[in-house]
Amino acid sequence: xxxxxxxxxxxxxxxxxxxxxxxxxxxxxxxxxxxxxxxxxxxxxxxxxxxxxxxxxxxxxxxxxxxxxxxxxxxxxxxxxxxxxxxxxxxxxxxxxxxxxxxxxxxxxxxxxxxxxxxxxxxxxxxxxxxxxxxxxxxxxxxxxxxxxxxxxxxxxxxxxxxxxxxxxxxxxxxxxxxxxxxxxxxxxxxxxxxxxxxxxxxxxxxxxxxxxxxxxxxxxxxxxxxxxxxxxxxxxxxxxxxxxxxxxxxxxxxxxxxxxxxxxxxxxxxxxxxxxxxxxxxxxxxxxxxxxxxxxxxxxxxxxxxxxxxxxxxxxxxxxxxxxxxxxxxxxxxxxxxxxxxxxxxxxxxxxxxxxxxxxxxxxxxxxxxxxxxxxxxxxxxxxxxxxxxxxxxxxxxxxxxxxxxxxxxxxxxxxxxxxxxxxxxxxxxxxxxxxxxxxxxxxxxxxxxxxxxxxxxxxxxxxxxxxxxxxxxxxxxxxxxxxxxxxxxxxxxxxxxxxxxxxxxxxxxxxxxxxxxxxxxxxxxxxxxxxxxxxxxxxxxxxxxxxxxxxxxxxxxxxxxxxxxxxxxxxxxxxxxxxxxxxxxxxxxxxxxxxxxxxxxxxxxxxxxxxxxxxxxxxxxxxxxxxxxxxxxxxxxxxxxxxxxxxxxxxxxxxxxxxxxxxxxxxxxxxxxxxxxxxxxxxxxxxxxxxxxxxxxxxxxxxxxxxxxxxxxxxxxxxxxxxxxxxxxxxxxxxxxxxxxxxxxxxxxxxxxxxxxxxxx
Numbered sequence: 001x002x003x004x005x006x007x008x009x010x011x012x013x014x015x016x017x018x019x020x021x022x023x024x025x026x027x028x029x030x031x032x033x034x035x036x037x038x039x040x041x042x043x044x045x046x047x048x049x050x051x052x053x054x055x056x057x058x059x060x061x062x063x064x065x066x067x068x069x070x071x072x073x074x075x076x077x078x079x080x081x082x083x084x085x086x087x088x089x090x091x092x093x094x095x096x097x098x099x100x101x102x103x104x105x106x107x108x109x110x111x112x113x114x115x116x117x118x119x120x121x122x123x124x125x126x127x128x129x130x131x132x133x134x135x136x137x138x139x140x141x142x143x144x145x146x147x148x149x150x151x152x153x154x155x156x157x158x159x160x161x162x163x164x165x166x167x168x169x170x171x172x173x174x175x176x177x178x179x180x181x182x183x184x185x186x187x188x189x190x191x192x193x194x195x196x197x198x199x200x201x202x203x204x205x206x207x208x209x210x211x212x213x214x215x216x217x218x219x220x221x222x223x224x225x226x227x228x229x230x231x232x233x234x235x236x237x238x239x240x241x242x243x244x245x246x247x248x249x250x251x252x253x254x255x256x257x258x259x260x261x262x263x264x265x266x267x268x269x270x271x272x273x274x275x276x277x278x279x280x281x282x283x284x285x286x287x288x289x290x291x292x293x294x295x296x297x298x299x300x301x302x303x304x305x306x307x308x309x310x311x312x313x314x315x316x317x318x319x320x321x322x323x324x325x326x327x328x329x330x331x332x333x334x335x336x337x338x339x340x341x342x343x344x345x346x347x348x349x350x351x352x353x354x355x356x357x358x359x360x361x362x363x364x365x366x367x368x369x370x371x372x373x374x375x376x377x378x379x380x381x382x383x384x385x386x387x388x389x390x391x392x393x394x395x396x397x398x399x400x401x402x403x404x405x406x407x408x409x410x411x412x413x414x415x416x417x418x419x420x421x422x423x424x425x426x427x428x429x430x431x432x433x434x435x436x437x438x439x440x441x442x443x444x445x446x447x448x449x450x451x452x453x454x455x456x457x458x459x460x461x462x463x464x465x466x467x468x469x470x471x472x473x474x475x476x477x478x479x480x481x482x483x484x485x486x487x488x489x490x491x492x493x494x495x496x497x498x499x500x501x502x503x504x505x506x507x508x509x510x511x512x513x514x515x516x517x518x519x520x521x522x523x524x525x526x527x528x529x530x531x532x533x534x535x536x537x538x539x540x541x542x543x544x545x546x547x548x549x550x551x552x553x554x555x556x557x558x559x560x561x562x563x564x565x566x567x568x569x570x571x572x573x574x575x576x577x578x579x580x581x582x583x584x585x586x587x588x589x590x591x592x593x594x595x596x597x598x599x600x601x602x603x604x605x606x607x608x609x610x611x612x613x614x615x616x617x618x619x620x621x622x623x624x625x626x627x628x629x630x631x632x633x634x635x636x637x638x639x640x641x642x643x644x645x646x647x648x649x650x651x652x653x654x655x656x657x658x659x660x661x662x663x664x665x666x667x668x669x670x671x672x673x674x675x676x677x678x679x680x681x682x683x684x685x686x687x688x689x690x691x692x693x694x695x696x697x698x699x700x701x702x703x704x705x706x707x708x709x710x711x712x713x714x715x716x717x718x719x720x721x722x723x724x725x726x727x728x729x730x731x732x733x734x735x736x737x738x739x740x741x742x743x744x745x746x747x748x749x750x751x752x753x754x755x756x757x758x759x760x761x762x763x
Contacts, residue, residue: 024050025080031087033162035069040084043067052077068127089125093163100170105145114138126164142172146217146257148250149173178202178215179256185244185263188233194263197232198225217257222246226261233265237300239330239339240266269300272338278345282319288312292341300330300339312343317383320350322406322416351381354415360422364398368457369420371481372396381416393422396457397577400425400695400730425578425730457481461492471497480520488520488530498640508555510640511539514562527571534564538599540640551639559598566591574611578730579683579697581619584610600633601641617685621701624678628711642671643707646720648756650677651703653722653741655751660707660718667749669707674714677705686727695730703741721745724754 027048029040043063046052057075064073064086072087095115100106115121118134135152142150151171158164181201186194195201200222203215226243233241244262251257271294276285292308294301309328316324325346330339356377358366372392374385386404393402399422407417453460459478476492495513514536522528542555568589574580591603607625614620631637647656661670681701704721708714724741739756746752 022052022077023080024048024052024077024082027082027084029084029086031085033088034091035088039069040064040086044084046082052082068129069125088162089127090158090162090164092120092122092124092126093159093165094122095120095166095168097168097170099172101172104172104175105142105147106170110141120166126166131166138168144219146176146250147172148176148257149255174255176217176250176255176257178217178259180258182259183261183263185265188236188238188265188268194229194232197228198222200225217259222259229263234302237268237270238265239269239300240264242266267337269332269337269339271296271298271300272333272340274341274343276343276345279347280345282347283315288343291315305330305341309343312345314383316345316347317381318385320352320380320382321347322351322381322383323348349413351414351416353377353379353381353418354409354412355417357417357419358422359419360399361424363424364422365456368396368398369393369422371486386418390420391573391575391583393420394576395572395574398425398457399423400578476516478518486522488518488528490516490518490520490532492516494536508543508551508640509541511541512536512562523569524571526573527569530568530570532566532568534562534566535597536562538562554636554639561597562599563594563597564591565594579695579728580611581613582611584608595633599638600635601629601631601637603627603629603641614682619683621681621683621699622679625676627675629673630711637673639671642673643675644669644671645675645677645705645707646751647753648737648739651705651720651722652701652724652739652756653703653743653752653754654720654746655753658751659705659720661709662749670709672707672709673711674708675705677703679703681726683728697728699726699728700724701726701739701741702744704745719745720747720750 024046025048027041027044027046029037032040041047044060045063046056046060057077061073061075064070064075064084069089070086071089072085074083074085076083076085097106097111112121114134114137118130118137119127120130120134131154135154138152139150142148150173153169153171155167155169156164178200179202181195181198183191183194198221199214200217201214226246230241230243242264244264245260247260247262249258249260273296274289274292276288280288291311293304294308305328309326313324313326316326325344325348327344327346329342329344331342332339353375354377356370356373356375358369361369373389374392375382375389390402390404393399401423402420404418404420407419409415409417450460457480459476459480461474461476472494474492474494474496476490476494478488478490480486480488482489493513493515496511498510498512514534516532516534518530518532520528520530538560540555540560542551566589568587570588571586572583574583574585585608587605587607589603589605593599593601605625605627607623609621609623612620627643629637629641629643644657645651645660646654646658651659658669660672662668663670679701681699683697683699686696686698700723702721702723704719706714706716706718706720708718721744722741723744724739726737726739728737730736737757740754741756742754743750743752
């Protein structure tokens with residue numbers, strides 16, 4: 001009986017619609033201005049000769065209303081005529097925001113994004129719903145930044161052309177400050193350790209808080225802090241760690257907020273068994289397991305697992321599988337806090353290099369870049385060879401940035417094009433003008449310096465400089481790839497006059513002119529041996545302050561011919577020329593004054609610097625250098641060949657060339673036969689003006705060193721040290737370094753200089 005009743009109702013409803021359905025003979029639309037008749041007909045979905053009933057009329061109305069184009073819609077049907085009387089929404093003429101503080105919450109970019117996302121920008125049709133959504137979003141934005149007292153008002157004006165202007169009047173009020181910041185549910189770490197991960201919180205000491213604004217609430221900073229906490233727990237196996245509740249209480253009366261966060265730590269997971277699926281036949285399970293640093297029973301550490309997966313990925317990439325996919329799935333054992341690692345390896349096709357393209361080298365010739373490559377066209381793909389090639393290109397110092405990309409060929413799955421992208425750095429300059437240095441004073445300069453002349457990779461330096469301390473004319477040429485075996489050749493001449501008293505050294509004037517010739521041979525991929533012969537004529541004039549010292553004998557003799565031969569060994573596997581973050585550089589050098597000339601002496605020097613990435617883009621640097629010199633064959637070391645220390649390229653915080661034993665008559669340093677300098681430092685990329693620029697770095701450092709009069713009897717009581725901060729920047733005119741250092745270990749009569757500026761410096 002019930003089934004019969006239901007069927008009867010359906011029948012009657014269908015029959016009634018059929019009875020009352022009529023045919024549309026004509027459609028009449030009025031009220032249109034900017035919107036076309038076709039647009040309205042498209043949304044009506046009714047054409048002439050169609051049947052129409054109440055349901056169709058209702059759905060047509062709803063379809064038109066959803067467009068947001070109309071403020072009024074009236075649809076009627078009678079005697080075959082469908083009438084649509086429409087009033088269009090106004091178009092937006094302008095949108096103004098006023099009375100807000102720039103960059104507190106809103107700025108031009110934020111406003112434009114709000115208008116665009118809610119379709120409230122100029123030229124759009126005005127829609128009240130869109131306006132209400134924008135206001136709601138704007139209110140939430142202010143509240144998320146602790147402006148809980150913000151008042152928002154919108155005024156509008158419609159002109160005679162049906163255009164509307166909107167003005168958002170914003171009264172932000174005072175920002176609520178954090179009064180208390182509490183956490184609960186933390187047992188694995190000290191609460192203070194977790195709170196330190198947040199940039200916001202309870203205010204510091206008021207003088208510090210003035211600069212840090214730690215009590216200034218920010219939803220973005222709160223979310224970033226929570227992500228840091230989650231990461232910290234995840235890294236030591238607490239994979240179920242989560243936030244139970246965040247309670248932010250705002251008291252309008254005193255304009256403070258209290259924050260309470262409750263965490264759930266969960267269990268700590270350990271590593272179980274490792275299972276492999278996919279194409280792993282090229283390597284044994286034992287070998288693959290050796291790449292995973294965590295063993296069964298170890299605490300699950302996400303960083304170590306990621307590194308292990310990357311290592312597995314690399315061995316396949318080095319074997320030609322450029323697009324290998326290594327996926328890790330950690331599966332929890334039932335009723336155990338143990339994760340079994342399931343690693344799936346999909347090698348895809350082995351890949352060969354079709355072409356190697358160099359891009360961005362507008363000045364440097366292709367061959368200069370290509371001769372640094374460890375792989376050739378048609379060779380099997382190898383990631384390690386590509387990475388090492390990129391490092392070699394960076395070590396040239398010709399480019400401010402070097403990276404690469406792979407382009408798959410459309411019709412060949414096993415071939416790719418390797419595109420090496422470079423950005424040319426400033427490698428030379430032509431200069432004429434005046435300059436000033438803290439070390440050498442004012443100077444007239446004229447010259448050309450280019451270590452990548454005409455893009456050939458060759459170096460040419462030709463310069464003339466004239467200051468109160470130094471007059472220097474020199475020409476030097478180096479071809480680092482003189483032949484196909486990578487041998488190098490260099491030659492040049494020089495004419496130099498030094499007034500040492502203007503360099504805070506002994507009182508003498510030295511005129512020296514001569515020539516030099518060198519030849520270098522590669523020993524390995526990263527090391528070279530370089531030999532050089534140097535011949536010069538020396539004219540020495542001593543000041544009166546030297547007459548009572550041993551130096552007077554050297555001043556009085558007629559020695560003027562200096563002939564030296566030097567041998568230098570270098571090893572360099574740094575990953576960049578300007579700002580290395582990994583690798584080391586070693587230099588060993590000996591200079592021997594040949595007995596065929598008038599000066600018999602030797603100089604030995606060694607230097608080492610290394611860079612190691614540690615965390616968050618920070619780099620640890622260690623550097624050290626040792627120099628020793630002496631005479632032989634019954635002759636003394638020429639006193640102007642002694643070593644001096646102190647200054648921006650030595651022990652920062654002390655004046656240039658100021659350390660070591662001094663002359664009793666002039667208080668000028670004598671220099672020494674032995675010098676030693678060592679430094680440790682930490683650098684980090686600097687976010688400047690909200691721009692993360694890898695060419696700008698800040699650093700901290702500690703320097704230490706000494707100068708000893710006699711190499712045979714060093715006095716370690718002469719050691720000085722300093723500490724400071726620095727700022728280095730690769731600019732269009734070259735690297736610039738600014739450093740501020742404070743002496744830590746010094747003596748009473750030491751000359752100090754806290755601030756230094758260098759052009760051509762590097763961390």
